[in-house]
Amino acid sequence: MQIIKSNKTQFEYDIQAILKSFYPEWEPHMLAPDSQIRDRRILEGEPVMELDFGETEVTLKMLDGFAQLSRQDGLHNFKLDKTETDGKVGNVHFWHPTEPADTSAYKNGFKRFFYLTLCQETGRTLPWGNLTGIRPTKIAMTMMEQGKSGEEIAAYLREVHQVSEEKIKLAIDIAEREQKILSTLHYENGYSLYVGIPFCPTTCLYCSFTSYPIVAWKKRVGEYLTALGQEIEETARLVQDKILDTVYIGGGTPTSLSAEQLKWLLKKLKESFDFGTVQEFTVEAGRADSITEEKLRVLYENGVTRISVNPQTMKQETLDLIGRRHTVVQVEEAFHLARSVGFTNINMDIILGLPGETAADAAHTIEAIQELSPDELTVHSLAVKRASKLGRWIEENGATAYNNTDEIMEIAACGAADMDMKPYYLYRQKNMSGNFENVGYAREDKYGIYNILINEEKQTILALGAGAITKGVFPDDRIERCENVKDVAQYIERIDEMIERKRRLLQG
Numbered sequence: 001m002q003i004i005k006s007n008k009t010q011f012e013y014d015i016q017a018i019l020k021s022f023y024p025e026w027e028p029h030m031l032a033p034d035s036q037i038r039d040r041r042i043l044e045g046e047p048v049m050e051l052d053f054g055e056t057e058v059t060l061k062m063l064d065g066f067a068q069l070s071r072q073d074g075l076h077n078f079k080l081d082k083t084e085t086d087g088k089v090g091n092v093h094f095w096h097p098t099e100p101a102d103t104s105a106y107k108n109g110f111k112r113f114f115y116l117t118l119c120q121e122t123g124r125t126l127p128w129g130n131l132t133g134i135r136p137t138k139i140a141m142t143m144m145e146q147g148k149s150g151e152e153i154a155a156y157l158r159e160v161h162q163v164s165e166e167k168i169k170l171a172i173d174i175a176e177r178e179q180k181i182l183s184t185l186h187y188e189n190g191y192s193l194y195v196g197i198p199f200c201p202t203t204c205l206y207c208s209f210t211s212y213p214i215v216a217w218k219k220r221v222g223e224y225l226t227a228l229g230q231e232i233e234e235t236a237r238l239v240q241d242k243i244l245d246t247v248y249i250g251g252g253t254p255t256s257l258s259a260e261q262l263k264w265l266l267k268k269l270k271e272s273f274d275f276g277t278v279q280e281f282t283v284e285a286g287r288a289d290s291i292t293e294e295k296l297r298v299l300y301e302n303g304v305t306r307i308s309v310n311p312q313t314m315k316q317e318t319l320d321l322i323g324r325r326h327t328v329v330q331v332e333e334a335f336h337l338a339r340s341v342g343f344t345n346i347n348m349d350i351i352l353g354l355p356g357e358t359a360a361d362a363a364h365t366i367e368a369i370q371e372l373s374p375d376e377l378t379v380h381s382l383a384v385k386r387a388s389k390l391g392r393w394i395e396e397n398g399a400t401a402y403n404n405t406d407e408i409m410e411i412a413a414c415g416a417a418d419m420d421m422k423p424y425y426l427y428r429q430k431n432m433s434g435n436f437e438n439v440g441y442a443r444e445d446k447y448g449i450y451n452i453l454i455n456e457e458k459q460t461i462l463a464l465g466a467g468a469i470t471k472g473v474f475p476d477d478r479i480e481r482c483e484n485v486k487d488v489a490q491y492i493e494r495i496d497e498m499i500e501r502k503r504r505l506l507q508g
């Protein structure tokens with residue numbers, strides 16, 4: 001636990017996020033006179049830095065604790081070419097704001113100062129600079145919609161947020177592609193539908209989703225589907241006058257359900273919602289150990305246009321380590337089966353930075369995927385949640401057990417380019433290995449529209465099922481969320497409340 005003492009609580013989220021980008025293993029906490037902290041470890045702990053927000057000057061004092069911790073990183077001979085905070089005397093950095101403290105320019109200025117101070121102190125820069133949000137392409141997209149040129153967007157990302165040239169190019173490239181794809185959709189009048197099936201064959205070590213092992217829950221899956229059916233029917237009544245653009249069944253692993261259950265679910269959806277306008281219908285068939293020919297046929301015959309068969313890695317030892325409980329051969333067989341059933345848009349997800357994996361392992365995974373020749377490749381950079389089994393594994397085995405690097409990211413990007421794929425959506429998560437990003441690549445006419453819509457927050461996504469989060473996008477640019485409970489038993493018991501939450505959101 002690392003304590004940042006401050007005379008104000010402001011920018012707590014950004015300070016924590018920037019620190020965690022430099023030091024993923026840190027658990028930073030701000031301690032200010034008005035903070036409501038009761039944890040004695042924070043109240044009585046030794047701070048690593050001290051912040052003082054004054055009227056005309058902000059100071060950041062790096063204390064002994066910080067020097068000791070950051071030295072452990074061992075990366076101190078890097079030479080920065082842009083280090084200008086307003087100065088440094090001893091271990092104190094200064095910034096003299098020129099904007100009023102209640103403006104976003106002040107906040108951006110502070111983030112820049114805090115980030116550059118850490119660059120100076122650690123000798124490192126980060127690919128996304130001081131950006132802490134999960135949707136950097138949204139900045140580029142919004143500026144494009146305001147009529148700004150590529151150069152203006154690049155200058156903003158470079159100067160205000162210190163984003164690297166490579167990531168600036170990626171963000172603008174993706175935003176341009178997204179804008180083109182969305183221009184063919186009437187997304188303002190429409191909505192999309194997400195349905196969550198929170199069951200999987202087993203729980204992966206790194207899982208941060210709502211997922212329960214299906215064997216343990218077998219007796220309650222029927223009850224879950226009954227509750228979901230009720231949510232489907234009643235929610236459909238709320239959007240009768242709207243156009244359904246895309247449908248996405250995810251989870252969990254929807255193909256953990258039996259072929260009969262899948263058939264029932266698809267029938268229920270099609271009876272309740274008007275599928276006549278649907279442009280894309282995705283089902284995640286993620287885990288190869290859940291896929292059968294019968295299930296794939298049910299999906300195909302019911303109009304599913306896009307599926308995912310996710311290896312995550314093509315290295316068997318890693319699959320065993322992360323608890324996937326399927327083999328590389330099963331992934332290949334499932335992929336070929338899906339092609340033979342007729343699927344012409346198959347995505348494969350991989351994760352870079354998995355424990356113990358090297359650049360050679362990433363290259364091997366990419367080569368094995370190229371042999372299969374999917375239509376889309378989604379490249380994730382490992383994000384570790386402390387509460388996940390992987391978080392505990394890393395604590396036991398040391399944080400250096402996993403790593404993602406520029407070289408590994410480059411291997412994946414080149415591999416996608418070799419398959420004629422282009423990057424078309426991008427998002428970031430907290431605690432990502434190497435502070436990189438997740439990127440979806442696809443061939444020209446295979447871009448996943450739902451992925452863009454949810455990422456750029458362009459239209460309402462109605463989300464049904466345990467743990468699903470509905471996002472209402474309103475004409476006045478308001479974005480509001482309502483969340484279903486994650487716990488399956490609670491979801492079943494409180495289904496009327498889940499429906500009521502959505503009714504209130506959509507009517508608000």
Ligand code: SF4
Nearest residue numbers: 200203204207211252
């Ligand atoms: S398949 Fe996905 S949702 Fe299921 S346990 Fe693994 S990571 Fe979690």
